[in-house]
Amino acid sequence: MPVRGPGPKSRRARPAQSRPGWSGRSDPRAHDLVTRSRRAARWLQPGLVVKRWMLTSGLGLLILLLGAAVWADLQPIYWSLEAIKWTLSQLTRVLPRSITGPLVLVIGAVLIWLGQSRSFGSIQQALAPEKDTVLVDALLAQRRLSRGPSIVAIGGGTGLSTLLSGLKRYSSNLTAIVTVADDGGSSGVLRREFGMQPPGDIRNCLAALSTEEPLLTRLFQYRFRSGSGLEGHSFGNLFLTALTAITGSLESAITASSRVLAVQGQVVPATNADVRLWAELENGERIEGESRIGKAHSPIVRLGCIPERPPALPRAIEAIANADLIVLGPGSLYTSLLPNLLVPELVTAISRSRAPRLYICNLMTQPGETDGLDVAGHLRAIEAQLATIGVERRLFDGVLAQAEPVDPALLEHYRRRGSEPVRCDSAALQRQGYDVMVAPLQGTRPTATLRHDPRSLALAVMRFYKRHRRDS
Numbered sequence: 001m002p003v004r005g006p007g008p009k010s011r012r013a014r015p016a017q018s019r020p021g022w023s024g025r026s027d028p029r030a031h032d033l034v035t036r037s038r039r040a041a042r043w044l045q046p047g048l049v050v051k052r053w054m055l056t057s058g059l060g061l062l063i064l065l066l067g068a069a070v071w072a073d074l075q076p077i078y079w080s081l082e083a084i085k086w087t088l089s090q091l092t093r094v095l096p097r098s099i100t101g102p103l104v105l106v107i108g109a110v111l112i113w114l115g116q117s118r119s120f121g122s123i124q125q126a127l128a129p130e131k132d133t134v135l136v137d138a139l140l141a142q143r144r145l146s147r148g149p150s151i152v153a154i155g156g157g158t159g160l161s162t163l164l165s166g167l168k169r170y171s172s173n174l175t176a177i178v179t180v181a182d183d184g185g186s187s188g189v190l191r192r193e194f195g196m197q198p199p200g201d202i203r204n205c206l207a208a209l210s211t212e213e214p215l216l217t218r219l220f221q222y223r224f225r226s227g228s229g230l231e232g233h234s235f236g237n238l239f240l241t242a243l244t245a246i247t248g249s250l251e252s253a254i255t256a257s258s259r260v261l262a263v264q265g266q267v268v269p270a271t272n273a274d275v276r277l278w279a280e281l282e283n284g285e286r287i288e289g290e291s292r293i294g295k296a297h298s299p300i301v302r303l304g305c306i307p308e309r310p311p312a313l314p315r316a317i318e319a320i321a322n323a324d325l326i327v328l329g330p331g332s333l334y335t336s337l338l339p340n341l342l343v344p345e346l347v348t349a350i351s352r353s354r355a356p357r358l359y360i361c362n363l364m365t366q367p368g369e370t371d372g373l374d375v376a377g378h379l380r381a382i383e384a385q386l387a388t389i390g391v392e393r394r395l396f397d398g399v400l401a402q403a404e405p406v407d408p409a410l411l412e413h414y415r416r417r418g419s420e421p422v423r424c425d426s427a428a429l430q431r432q433g434y435d436v437m438v439a440p441l442q443g444t445r446p447t448a449t450l451r452h453d454p455r456s457l458a459l460a461v462m463r464f465y466k467r468h469r470r471d472s
Helices: 028-044 051-071 075-094 097-127 135-146 157-167 185-194 200-209 214-221 235-247 250-261 314-321 333-342 344-352 375-388 408-416 426-431 454-471
Strands: 151-155 174-178 266-269 276-281 286-288 300-306 325-328 357-360 398-402 435-439
Touching: 051 075, 075 097, 151 157, 151 333, 157 174, 157 200, 157 333, 157 454, 174 200, 174 314, 185 200, 185 235, 200 214, 200 235, 200 250, 200 266, 214 235, 214 250, 235 250, 250 266, 266 314, 276 333, 300 333, 300 375, 314 344, 325 454, 333 344, 333 375, 357 375, 357 454, 375 398, 375 426, 398 454, 426 435, 435 454
Parallel strands: 151 174, 151 325, 174 266, 325 357, 357 398, 398 435
Antiparallel strands: 276 286, 276 300
């Protein structure tokens, strides 16, 4: 039998590009339908805590109707059955039963879909009127974050806020314990004028953990550039100052601000005492004030505070006791990190915790604070400071440091300013018993400054946590 070649009307021989209406792209309506179907299917995933309460409500309504019918001697049930029977008999006179049944099923399904979709739409409009996030996606994200580990991050300055902005992608169980020793800039002025604790680092942490609209967060971080008495102040600092005066304490003001900014976690001052730092230098000089310590011209030998042994807040102690991971840093060693360890109750709580404890080292040394110190030098400074308050054992056995190399052009720029990369001798630290982890903490994208990248930093921290959880 001869083989027939494709005729002029054969569809198989016709290239797709020559078909009418073909544009090389998929139909957007079909794509939208697939997207909606996948989104609807996500409602079937367990753990949303929505379906069970919908079923509970439906069961409750059924029992309510049954109770009312029993109370009325079951007469409403008989009446309802008779009404349904009469209605169906009338329908079957017009349409056969094979059509009536599916038609009623479709009408019921459409009514259920319409009611539920409009209900969830109204809920989403009330919860997030200006957000594009779909309700099921928001519920799934909230479920994932609520199951994240309880992480306590200790520090201050921009390093702590950078860490928090990355960690909030992995957990909502975050606690930031923030130093309150700052006495420079806007915080220092407000501290002297109003006798309150400095709000600057706390403001940065609240903004980092905020899940509210970006505009509100930008407002909280806005700094006045002019104006008599306002120049140099940030709106968030003034906001916290006013709330402190209204509520009577900075802790209450932080709680109120957290509600305004929809903070994911909590921010806790290291102490409620009015702490003032002092430092003894290698040349025998003693200087006071956080802003002066950061500009010291001689190596720092010892750090202390007035008053000595300030008390810790109960919320901070409770968070450490329940932590799955405790992190110190990144941040200025003597002005952001060690001031928190001058609170003895915090140190005691950390030493009693069974959670893995990680120290995150800076990328570069800081002139006047950590000149010439490598990662091991930073750790020795922490241990030496702890020894001054009677703590002989290590608090942090895990170390996270930058993996080399770093952009040579940026390094040269920092060297001209007196900074060097913080070198990490992993082998030597491991021989001393430290669990060392190196990672590209600066991120993969080229930047104009050497700073920790929030996503890269948080990813490395979570890898450290998962490794310890797997080994435990």
